[in-house]
Amino acid sequence: MYSLPRRALGRRAWRSVVGGRGATVEVSRSLSSAAASSLIPREQCSGFSSCDRGCCNAQSGDLSKHAFTNSRFSFNQVRNISGACTGRNVTADPIYDKLRHASTRHESTAAAEDAPVEKYEYQAEVSRLLDLIVNSLYSNKEVFLRELVSNASDALDKLRFLSVTDTSLLDANPSLEIRIKADRDAGTLTITDSGVGMTREELIESLGTIAHSGTAKFLKALKENQGSNKENNLIGQFGVGFYSAFLVADKVSVSTKSAKSDKQFVWEGEADTSSYTIREETDSDKLIPRGTSITLHLKDAHKFEYSDPTKIEDLIKNYSQFISFPIYTWQEKTQSKKVQQSESDDEVEKTEQDKNKSMEKSWDWELTNDTKPIWMRSPKEVTPEEYNAFYKSTFKEYMDPQAYTHFSAEGEIEFKSLLFIPPMAPLNTEEMWHARKGDVRLYVKRVFISDQFNGELFPRYLSFMKGIVDSNDLPLNVSREILQQSRIVKMMRQRLVRKTFEMIEKIAKDEDKEAYPKFWDVFGKNLKLGCTEDSPNHKRIAPLLRFYSSKSEDTLMSLDEYVERMKETQKEIYFLAAESIKSAKNAPFVEDLLNRDLEVGEVKS
């Protein structure tokens, strides 16, 4: 009864059922590749030919080759790398050498004899973003800590994953942790992780360009909302990643030692400038075994608040309680201390307590979060507030999910999962039909593997789902190819889809009659697409479809309700693809059906 054959729908209506043309639109190029295509070809590059030593032209071919193959370098960065042509052997890194040699500006200033400071220009988009952040009136500035801790956690995840195949990466420091130190006297806040760290090129690539999804999305939304007063709220909605440090700091310094390199580098940026610097760390007191240490030099207006260890502890508990690595904060402790008993007469006067103890203040690291992943806990122990908080902190969302489910699959395959239906569709409608990085995080035995396998775990029409999947059966070195051929993954996918339907069905039966229309408004198109793309689940999806009709003009109705109202002699379901119920009713042949008291459904065209 529910099958909707293409013939019966007609071309226009069919298109509307499968989601319209939008369903096949490709995601537009990312900002990073757009940046790559805007790189200036060698022959147009004045920067190369102005080298006063005449050596850069000879090398520029190498540079442009590098620039075009590495989409994240903008020409500005390439051109402004300083220290060029000095012949100084700053680093053995071949890419860096090429960039350095090709540069024509000589802006390096030697901070120490052997550690020249290299100055770089930000990509234009970053400058714009920084300008917005620095001058932002966005009041919820504390989100910066959530962003930096989440980056630290990502860096630890990356290291843990790499160390599965190369245990030597952990040699320098076996512990995987985050430490946060608020220093009242210095007015600084330092977040240190023992994660994967960054090489010099990674620093340039990551902290000088916009090559990552969250910030790119932010900029896109910003463009779409230009001139409106929504700009400040967008910071909260999208998160601006690392750059959010400038919400509270006027200078940020990042000291980082990659697991892949034997050198440590320091990146420094200040608010209100269009450039940043990088130098090698040579001070032996400041060397770290591996990882990244980010120091925020707090703005005067925020010094008091964010150099307060208690405030930092509260923020971590609030925003980052679900990070699965230990987060230690530097806290002052008051301990009772035993004192030597004096035999003098004066001492006899003191109370017993005073005699034996006095209070002692000291500073120490204190574990501030619970490191057991929420999906490993029993659903009975987790509160709805915790699920909502987990959703918001993990997926950087600012609203609660519409629904969630937490379950373990046992038997032939074993995995645990926590799935969420978001409250809103992606702002960029083109993204609606594509698996987005970050939405489904795959773990194997608690080790984070990737957040780019949504397409393997969910069908396209459910690409809006977010969640965690932690498998006990997959190998740790799992790749997309393995996933695509794996029988285990096929079974996991079936279970995940089934659980998703259960959640949607639950919303449909919710006592709150507004809940399902709200869901339908956001994700109705997805279900229509599912109806045509997922024939094995056809019968499960069809009862979830909703329409307006000539007898239900203001309230969405289901096919079941239509069937219940059908006349005894009526054999067919009548429907029409139209822009609105009003235009459907005006269609000439509908009039005849209405005169015969037959109900006509409307499918949005």
Ligand SMILES: Nc1ncnc2c1ncn2[C@@H]1O[C@H](COP(=O)(O)OP(=O)(O)OP(=O)(O)O)[C@@H](O)[C@H]1O
């Ligand atoms: N603590 C860190 N350790 C290692 N790399 C880092 C660290 N912090 C930032 N990075 C690098 O800088 C990049 C940019 O960080 P940023 O927070 O701006 O965006 P993101 O985390 O990639 O994206 P999003 O904020 O959308 O999740 C990261 O992708 C990562 O490569």
